[in-house]
Amino acid sequence: MSEFEPKIVAFVCNWCTYAGADLTGTSRIKYATNVRIVRFPCTGRIDYMLLTKAFASGADGIIVSGCHPNDCHYTSGNFHARRRWMVFKKLCDFMGIDTRRIVFSWVSAAEGVKWADIVNTTVEEVRKLGPYESYHKLSTQDILA
């Protein structure tokens, strides 16, 4: 059997992390192919229900990344994102959603190397955790039953 390749979805803001990931490209820094990037104007826009949607659709791990604190292009979107993430995480823990599979980080437009690092470490961490079968099964079984 071939090695398990985790599917990682990254929800990133346009101004810092998307640009940071562009810089990783411009600098030709190589990283794991497992990640798919979804662009948002700001992390403040990210509706955390999208995270559960991503798990339901087959993601094994999720990265949420935006501008560093105080560097938000829109002043405060990243703070709202962080606050809602703290609440959402508690809810996930309560419901039994594996929050080790969700990585919340800041990557600026100048941090091309950091972006590659975050993707690589997330892929490796999630690889260790294995596929998120329990969630995937749960959602499909219930709908198909």
Add this chain to the structure above:
Amino acid sequence: MARIGVFICHCGENISATVDCPKVSEVAAKFPGVAFSTDYKYMCSDPGQSLVVNAIKEHKLTGIVVSACSPRMHEPTFRRACAEGGLNPYQCEMANIREHCSWVHEKGDKTDQKAIDIVRMMVEKVKRNNALLPIKVPVTKTALVIGGGVAGIQAALDIANAGHKVIMVERDPSIGGHMSQLSETFPTLDCSQCILTPRMVEVAQNPNIKLYTYAEIESVEGFVGNFNVKIRKKAKSVDETLCNGCGMCTTKCPNKKNPNEFELGMGNRPAIYVPFPQAVPNIPVIDKTQCTYYKNGKCKICEKVCQPKAIRFDQEDEIIEVAVGAIALCTGFDIKKTDFFPEYGYGKYKDIIDGLQFERLASASGPTSGEIRRPSDGQVPKKIVFVACAGSRDPAKGIEYCSKICCMYTAKHAILYKHKVHDGQAYIFYMDIRAAGKNYDEFTRRAIEEDQAQYIRGRVSRIYERDGKLIVVGADTLMNAQTVEIEADMVVLATAGVANKGAEELAQKLHVSYDQHKFFSEAHPKLKPVETNTAGIYLAGACQSPKDIPESVAAASGVAGKIACLFANSELTREPLIAMVDRQAPPMYSSCTGCFLCQPVCPYNAIEREEVKDRNGNLVRELAFINPGLCQGCGTCVAVCKSKSIDIEGYTNLQMYAEVDALLNS
């Protein structure tokens, strides 16, 4: 039914070397809703764009996905092509298979699969794009220049001479920046003050320029063409409208022993002072931390001697609000001080100085009237050592970059030294001589060949004092790394150029990006060197990275050109990617519950209360309304809306869920 066109770009070899473009195109052709799919060598070229335009017409496409570089690169290009083909320009999405795929992965199936996934995701998104009309906004044709160094001065004069109003804000009591502290300038050795002072005066006299010195930016709101800026004018304790610059107050002030910032501590100044004789404006300020009256409540001698009665002890900081259309950031740089270096004595040896202090010693208007004398005892140093790259290119010190100006000014210092101390000997420890620039290499050769500066290739590991001499211990890497010891009378460290104090806070107020060293980031390292990522905010000079005068001035003129272009139009078109609250006809039936949770999270105060009234004028309910002129499209309100009544164009709930769905359900 959607009829989507997919256009896969090879980008020469940039994409096709790692991604199998024909294969991606083939697979994409089978995605539901895709009516046409092709690949081409350079989609952004003229024939490439014609291909897109013709395909839209021929295949009656309803939307396009261009799989190529980052949308930050060519989205505008393909939106235009989209419009040319007869579609709404916003029916276009970019699938980033270059920066996010071909450039970061090796050739292989996994990379191809990733490219296919990215395309599929954008196909699903574009199917749900709405036709949008650009928003028109007016432009306030006044520019704000922050920082009055040579870069700010150049930018302000150019913009003013193009016929526009300029507001300049300078933190210090005078404009001029570091250039006003320099003695003579490489590579021509013309006197810095002589070339700068006339330009400073021009700023003060130009009717289009309003100058605020001893002032800082308090806050910035708004967006390109329409910024609202609050300026804090710090209290000078002097009424500028009355002061005639006679200088009586500064001569009579009894409290004269305060370290002189302009002379970098090598001299004193009174508590009421003008930083240097050619200051613009020539108006003194009272240093409240030093003034006897502010400290003890007694003295007021300046008030007594001031004939125009301009002294105001009760003056307070003033907040001035201005409206501007564009902002030029020209806040310059700073240098590391000698106390940064443990190996060179943490600044405890008086005769180890930094480059700027040497400039002051060499300056005719400096503390020694232009004679090179060491600070400890005023002796003329006969052996002087210059240490280049003090801190620069030193990852261990956290400064891995080259400070760029030091090779040149160190050569200049060696030349000036020889011109002033004919029997003296200068030694220069260096890593490489970086003298790339017009007449720059010739200049460093002149230091070596005409002025006998002795260049030693190697670093200095330690400096310590012995019998009144500074022992400089270094290695000569061109002599088998032999240890060299020089008994010097004085040492000048060419310390690293660093970001200016307060750069980070300012960047945060303006929402512009900065790098790990707190230098401001340009929007593109090659193609947008003077723009920031925030529309309408530009940068020039050493606030971006260490720069010499010609570079700073060139960038400043570039900024002025950009701003003049912006001001050439009376209206700007702005991206209509903004949020709106669900509205039904009649608005009564909106799903908005009127909880107004969205209001406090909006950074732009764009969310208003709209009252819905019945025919008798009675209030029925209140709904959130987003002012399209103020909304900047962050979408924070969308995520906090409990009833999912707010959506944002370009990133609607439908689009985002479809993207996530498409990504994984392959």
